[in-house]
Amino acid sequence: MVRPMPTLTPDPDRPSNLPEGERLRPTGPLSLDELREFADAVLAGMVENRDVKWDEQGEPLATLKNCGQDRECTWLLYEVDMSAIGMPTDTPLVVHSYAGEAALEWNIGPTPLAKTPRELTSQQTADALNMDVLLDGFRRFVLADSVLFPTSLTKDAGRQSGPILIDPDDCTCCECGGMLEVTDVDDATMSVECENGHAYDLEHDAFDAGFDYVLEYFSRRGSD
Numbered sequence: 001m002v003r004p005m006p007t008l009t010p011d012p013d014r015p016s017n018l019p020e021g022e023r024l025r026p027t028g029p030l031s032l033d034e035l036r037e038f039a040d041a042v043l044a045g046m047v048e049n050r051d052v053k054w055d056e057q058g059e060p061l062a063t064l065k066n067c068g069q070d071r072e073c074t075w076l077l078y079e080v081d082m083s084a085i086g087m088p089t090d091t092p093l094v095v096h097s098y099a100g101e102a103a104l105e106w107n108i109g110p111t112p113l114a115k116t117p118r119e120l121t122s123q124q125t126a127d128a129l130n131m132d133v134l135l136d137g138f139r140r141f142v143l144a145d146s147v148l149f150p151t152s153l154t155k156d157a158g159r160q161s162g163p164i165l166i167d168p169d170d171c172t173c174c175e176c177g178g179m180l181e182v183t184d185v186d187d188a189t190m191s192v193e194c195e196n197g198h199a200y201d202l203e204h205d206a207f208d209a210g211f212d213y214v215l216e217y218f219s220r221r222g223s224d
Contacts (some may be wrong), residue, residue, distance in 0.1 A: 029074040030097040032067055034105075038122055039076055039095050045126025051134060054079040062093075072099050085131045087138050113137040163201075 019172060030038070042059040046052040053061045061081035069073055074097045081089040094107040103115040115135050116125045178194035193199040 011018035015192075029069070029072065029099045032069050032074055032076075035074050035076055035095065035097050036067070036124075038065070039078070042124070042125045043078070043080065045123040046129060048123075049126055049130065051082065051085055051129070051131050053084045073097065082134065082138075085134060087134065091163070108134075108137045108141045109142040113138055113205075147191075 029035075038058075043052055043062050047054045047058065047060045055061055063079045064076060065079050066077040076095050078093045078095075080091045080093045082091045083089050092109045093110070093113075096105040096107075097106070097118075102119075103117050104125070105114040105115050114129055114137070116128045120128065176194060176196050176198060178196045178198070181193060181195075183191045183193045183199075191199060
């Protein structure tokens with residue numbers, strides 16, 4: 001079953017349950033309840049397609065790790081067991097609903113996966129997020145992470161492989177353009193510092209793939 005982390009408060013101005021097969025209307029961003037309900041149904045569809053592993057009751061092995069909402073965007077972060085197709089048991093699947101957008105955006109960590117029209121049903125969306133799409137996104141996710149490599153100059157960054165340096169081709173200091181490296185990390189935060197002493201603190205999500213997730217996000221942001 002999908003295991004919730006936060007308790008979501010229903011919006012009395014919106015329907016609390018989506019009828020089977022209902023399509024989502026592309027107006028403002030969906031509420032947390034609406035997006036959660038739809039995403040859970042998509043995960044159930046992905047179980048039917050055998051792209052997501054399931055428990056003894058046939059429910060998806062997925063955990064909601066984090067979520068958020070503001071005027072422009074609603075998002076959910078799931079940790080999903082996709083070992084049925086050779087992907088990790090803690091794959092970070094993220095879905096965004098943006099105001100004025102006619103599609104939901106799906107990511108693996110920060111790596112774009114697919115955009116699915118909000119007019120699709122949950123099963124149609126699950127079909128769009130098929131094995132080929134998932135594996136292609138995961139290959140790009142791993143490729144982006146592969147630019148990180150060990151260095152003896154940093155402190156232990158919490159991985160068995162040792163400390164991590166962010167490749168300067170992908171991420172440099174916004175103050176001086178110097179090379180950035182991870183200097184410390186815990187369950188919620190990560191510190192990076194450039195060779196000239198400029199330091200930055202970042203937040204990341206406390207789940208098994210979170211460290212790779214935030215490193216890839218940071219390296220991609222630095223190349224924008």
